[in-house]
Amino acid sequence: MTTMVEIKNLRKTFGSIVAVDGVSFTVGKGEVLGFLGPNGAGKSTTMKMITGFLTPTSGTVRVCGHDVQDEALAAKTRIGYLPEGAPAYHDMTPASFLTFVGEMRGQRGDVLKRRISEVVAKVNLQSVLDQPIETLSKGFKRRVGLAQAILHDPDVLILDEPTDGLDPNQKYEVRALIRAMAQEKAIILSTHILEEVHAVCSRAMIIAKGKVVSDGTPAELEGQSPTHNTVLITLSGVETTIAHDRLMTVKGVKKIEDQGKDGDLVRLRIFPDEGQWILQDVGQFAREQGWDVQELYQDRGQLDDVFRLLTTPQQALS
Amino acid sequence: MDRIRVIFKREFAGYFSTPIAAVFIVIFLMLSGAFTFYLGNYFVRGQADLAPFFNFHPWLYLVLIPALAMRLWAEERRSGTIELLLTLPVTMWEAVAGKFLAAWCFTGVALALTFPMWITVNILGEPDNGVIFASYMGSLLMAGGFLSIGSCISALTKNQVIAFVVSVVICLGFILSGFPMVLDMFGWAPQFLLSAVSSFSFLTHFESISKGVLDLRDILFFLSFIAFWLFATVTVIDMKKAE
Numbered sequence: 439m440t441t442m443v444e445i446k447n448l449r450k451t452f453g454s455i456v457a458v459d460g461v462s463f464t465v466g467k468g469e470v471l472g473f474l475g476p477n478g479a480g481k482s483t484t485m486k487m488i489t490g491f492l493t494p495t496s497g498t499v500r501v502c503g504h505d506v507q508d509e510a511l512a513a514k515t516r517i518g519y520l521p522e523g524a525p526a527y528h529d530m531t532p533a534s535f536l537t538f539v540g541e542m543r544g545q546r547g548d549v550l551k552r553r554i555s556e557v558v559a560k561v562n563l564q565s566v567l568d569q570p571i572e573t574l575s576k577g578f579k580r581r582v583g584l585a586q587a588i589l590h591d592p593d594v595l596i597l598d599e600p601t602d603g604l605d606p607n608q609k610y611e612v613r614a615l616i617r618a619m620a621q622e623k624a625i626i627l628s629t630h631i632l633e634e635v636h637a638v639c640s641r642a643m644i645i646a647k648g649k650v651v652s653d654g655t656p657a658e659l660e661g662q663s664p665t666h667n668t669v670l671i672t673l674s675g676v677e678t679t680i681a682h683d684r685l686m687t688v689k690g691v692k693k694i695e696d697q698g699k700d701g702d703l704v705r706l707r708i709f710p711d712e713g714q715w716i717l718q719d720v721g722q723f724a725r726e727q728g729w730d731v732q733e734l735y736q737d738r739g740q741l742d743d744v745f746r747l748l749t750t751p752q753q754a755l756s
Numbered sequence: 757m758d759r760i761r762v763i764f765k766r767e768f769a770g771y772f773s774t775p776i777a778a779v780f781i782v783i784f785l786m787l788s789g790a791f792t793f794y795l796g797n798y799f800v801r802g803q804a805d806l807a808p809f810f811n812f813h814p815w816l817y818l819v820l821i822p823a824l825a826m827r828l829w830a831e832e833r834r835s836g837t838i839e840l841l842l843t844l845p846v847t848m849w850e851a852v853a854g855k856f857l858a859a860w861c862f863t864g865v866a867l868a869l870t871f872p873m874w875i876t877v878n879i880l881g882e883p884d885n886g887v888i889f890a891s892y893m894g895s896l897l898m899a900g901g902f903l904s905i906g907s908c909i910s911a912l913t914k915n916q917v918i919a920f921v922v923s924v925v926i927c928l929g930f931i932l933s934g935f936p937m938v939l940d941m942f943g944w945a946p947q948f949l950l951s952a953v954s955s956f957s958f959l960t961h962f963e964s965i966s967k968g969v970l971d972l973r974d975i976l977f978f979l980s981f982i983a984f985w986l987f988a989t990v991t992v993i994d995m996k997k998a999e
Contacts, residue, residue: 489843491997514845521843525836527766529773541762542844586840 439466442594442624443488448497450483450648457483459648460497465624467593470616472639472656473628476749480648481628482522485596488626489519501594515543518592522599524583528572532563532582535571539586557585560615576603584612588619595619597627601634613637632741635659646749662747663739669708669720670697672733678704681729688723690714703732759846763854764861771862780824784866787816792873804881809873810891810966814931814958817902822923824863825906826916828855829993834914838997848990856907856986863899867892887968894965897978898958902927904985911992933957956981 443465486492504513644652697705796808832838934957
């Protein structure tokens with residue numbers, strides 16, 4: 439895997455506030471790295487340093503081998519960037535705005551025209567090409583921002599909350615677009631939406647208080663969830679205590695939590711011993727007992743829980 | 757260089773795609789006309805020159821140029837487009853120069869549209885057209901000086917009202933720096949500093965040009981003045997862009 443973005447000991451302070459505190463990582467071609475973290479965790483600041491907008495207090499960023507500070511122009515030509523909120527010149531139309539960005543990036547004439555029409559088709563902007571950007575809906579504005587970011591087919595894409603403010607259909611489209619581009623590029627995106635990590639990211643990084651607190655595939659992250667690999671079972675016509683006591687005898691069961699009754703339905707969450715898969719055993723046991731099983735499934739773990747666990751360590755999960 | 761042209765083109769077109777161009781040009785023409793004929797006693801003087809017209813330019817610019825300049829960078833910062841602009845492959849210098857030149861050219865257009873004044877005076881009498889040409893050049897240079905101040909102040913704040921007011925005050929200081937009002941504030945200073953301050957007077961430099969003497973020193977004064985304030989703009993943007 440070719441390394442496209444290389445970050446070493448990146449640090450940024452604003453006065454006495456430490457926004458980014460010694461972040462190091464690399465991103466290779468074909469990777470989609472999702473930045474997760476609470477507001478103010480340093481996601482945007484990190485992205486602004488990768489794109490060369492902010493100067494790091496210390497540490498280095500190299501994009502495609504070019505140091506973002508020392509060889510700024512060379513690095514910037516390789517990066518496409520969607521800043522937070524997708525800013526654009528509001529008095530321009532998407533057509534003139536994209537022409538401006540293309541010309542700034544050295545594209546001219548027919549090449550630029552062809553490139554613009556390709557990108558416009560990709561993000562579905564045809565219908566609003568000649569309307570002033572200020573009159574466009576939030577979804578269209580975001581797509582204009584995306585279009586300018588991918589206009590020069592960059593090797594590295596930095597997207598700060600690319601789906602923020604979009605409706606579910608638009609989110610779906612943008613995610614599909616990101617996935618389609620993923621193979622050829624290194625993509626870093628930030629998001630608040632944890633399901634997005636599943637949908638597009640090959641790797642997720644949780645940042646809290648300027649530090650990387652977790653880095654792995656989405657599945658690895660879920661593995662850190664307290665409910666990872668727990669089995670949820672819903673039974674009808676059985677007393678909670680009886681079901682509880684009998685299920686405890688199944689091999690590999692560590693503990694069982696009552697999830698509350700719903701009519702005559704009993705819901706239980708069964709925690710396995712470390713590293714045990716108990717779904718099949720529980721299912722078989724329930725059948726042997728002759729219970730009426732309404733629901734039975736294994737929880738992969740909630741990213742939300744991991745997120746909260748890692749970013750608010752003082753509040754233990756309930 | 758090419759990127760300066762691209763930024764210039766976008767900015768310049770921006771004036772005309774918004775009401776800014778129409779409002780600015782109409783007001784500039786109306787005010788310059790009104791000042792010339794009413795306050796300047798253009799007809800009563802009975803002289804074939806444009807002195808009453810040019811004499812009011814510093815004061816006209818004092819109000820109008822900061823209004824034009826206040827949005828240069830404040831608007832970019834407020835709307836977040838500064839982040840977009842400066843992450844394009846462009847140096848800070850190119851961005852600052854491109855935006856400044858567009859604004860300067862725009863004031864040049866407004867100034868050029870006062871040409872009926874020049875025609876009128878040629879119909880009414882036989883003016884020294886060399887003096888008038890020099891005065892136009894001087895006026896344009898002075899406008900550039902004001903704009904460069906406005907550019908720098910605009911980079912300091914997201915708030916356009918603050919940018920406007922502060923720019924007006926600083927521009928006023930440079931108009932009057934040869935006058936007691938400003939010099940008295942430097943009463944404690946040694947003589948050489950006093951003469952340095954008074955040598956910054958826009959009025960002095962503009963008046964000497966509008967007498968018809970396009971002295972290289974006056975031209976250099978304005979050009980280096982502009983270069984200095986643009987350099988300050990670059991520095992300020994670099995310092996403040998994180999906010």
